[in-house]
Amino acid sequence: MHFNIIDVAKKAGVSIATVSRVINGSEKVKSETREKILAVIEELKYVPNPAARGLIMRKTEAIGLLLPDLHGEFFSEVIRGADEAVQAQGYHLIVSSSHNDSKEIEAALRFMRGRVDAIIVMSPQVDSEILLANLPKSVPVVLLNCRTSNPHYDTIMTDGFGGAKEMTNYLLDLGHKRIAVLTGGENNIESQERLRGYRNAFAERDLTPNRSLEFRGSFTEVSGYEATREILLLKDRPTAIFAFNDSMAIGAIKAIREEGLKIPTDISVCGFDDIPVAKFLSPSLTSVCVPIHDLGVMAVNRVFDRLTKRTKGASAHMFVSTTLSIRNSCKRINIMSNLEKEENVA
Amino acid sequence: MHFNIIDVAKKAGVSIATVSRVINGSEKVKSETREKILAVIEELKYVPNPAARGLIMRKTEAIGLLLPDLHGEFFSEVIRGADEAVQAQGYHLIVSSSHNDSKEIEAALRFMRGRVDAIIVMSPQVDSEILLANLPKSVPVVLLNCRTSNPHYDTIMTDGFGGAKEMTNYLLDLGHKRIAVLTGGENNIESQERLRGYRNAFAERDLTPNRSLEFRGSFTEVSGYEATREILLLKDRPTAIFAFNDSMAIGAIKAIREEGLKIPTDISVCGFDDIPVAKFLSPSLTSVCVPIHDLGVMAVNRVFDRLTKRTKGASAHMFVSTTLSIRNSCKRINIMSNLEKEENVA
């Protein structure tokens, strides 16, 4: 059984108010009294109940973080960044996963009611309506890569369009024409944006990307692996595979290796996100670098801005740009030598 | 502003008790009344405050999970397993990281007071005393890979000793004699156990492992990378590197590649944990397979056992055994051909 503040007060022969005062360091308490109380606290190993305190203070010192999933390095990094930023303020993190399911989102958001001072939601799949309907009105909310344009909330979006476009341009510049893409889910905003970027890069060169080279994955290693096996069966094999995240790229690499092909000699592969392990793969993976860790930090910092300065100001909409991390998994295609080869064959 | 149960009661023209009854589905309320209340709840978008409910019910429907770190696939998998098991019971997870710092452990444990129904702690580094002093007495606790032999708590331990021994035997059987190891921190129980297993495998063959081949890492890619660079400088280079976790193995692979060496042709590498990405590396990484995800599940299940059956029974001490995941990063050394080579040189 745990003791409460009343037990401490009784044992120390004072009122609970005085105990509360020494716990919170505030007010002036006769040092004699203070020490006596401290001694009792130590003896009873009394720990204040933060839930009760949160109730009356309307301050929990916790931030809620709702992610689609807890699986893999991407989310792991977001969590780490958020946790870092939160700990720096003496706060704590309450993490939940939604699996892109509106019921789970609702459950998680309910759970957080009264338990957190602010909420960060990352939900690239579940659409506006459902999400917004469940968002609490009483605490600050930051939307991370959510498919909503509601200007009422603070939002942070990574530039999937720009990143994918840049990567596609890079591949096109290397001479690749047949570039297969591995997309995430149909209605995943991140996947959609990346697809848009990919297509746009082609369009700007008056090229039409081949729709039959757009393969549907689900941001998992396995889905990348399977889609790539299909791709490798194609008679006119693409010269490059652009996976819309690194996990799928990792799956793709495995499938390619199993087929006895060499990367990037036989086929180029690149990913998106630039998760920490990307640079350690072999060949090291060329990827679109998203500052994943910083995404978490930024979201938390935004939350604290709201929390401290009672900034009633208009909501902020941040756009996080990406950079290319060029490594060794993509190769220039020598068109001339290709032509020559064909000529030789002819 | 959020509404509370009193607002709902007023608006519906009933008492808060009745509102509470319809919220909790219990008791019999005239269906007419029930519907009216439900309508008001809907209208006001009322969500009960679980913190307040937790206070009086002494049940929060949350489980605390305290990990050394939130970084990387290993912890990510533990979290995922725990989250899965917890969600299956309609519970939620409160995750915190301690960074192996006793102050942070204390802070996290304080935070959890009154906020969780049970706590799972993984703390391979901070020692018994400090940990035990801060553990709550009022809720079930499960210790995951902690350096304590206190029989009072439920514990789950992975068999680091057995796993490392098995892997070392595997390497010895392949003909390796000079096997370098990359350890975790000095006072990390997991690292200690693995080191013990490694040494024991040698001892059982009446061999003495070369202490100068025990390199100190910290379970991170970078530390594995750096230690390996040192190793590669050795005049009498080891034929195999056994990293005590996969992250360090990944770092080792990078260092080896940078040196222009081939795995496993020039040097064998293996890891520990068998994180999901291990099988996707190239060469795919031979590793000691720890059922990471299941560790989380087991811990949670143990917690629910305590929570449901008020099992006052003696605490359980589970020992999780490992298996070898043999892949392509380790090669048999042909001792004969080595000898021949030397002879040729001579």
Next chain:
DNA sequence: CCAATCAATGTAAACCTTTACATTTTCTTA
């Protein structure tokens, strides 16, 4: 030596629920 001031401490309301017990309303049945 008394009133005024100030420091130290105590009392009780508030935060938002749930629920045992009390009360009111409705329904049965003689």
Next chain:
DNA sequence: TAAGAAAATGTAAAGGTTTACATTGATTGG
């Protein structure tokens, strides 16, 4: 139709805190 039972609803305490306000005791100035 009245009494008694059953059903529906209400009242208030409890859970563990914080804090505005009240009270006590000591100190100071006249």
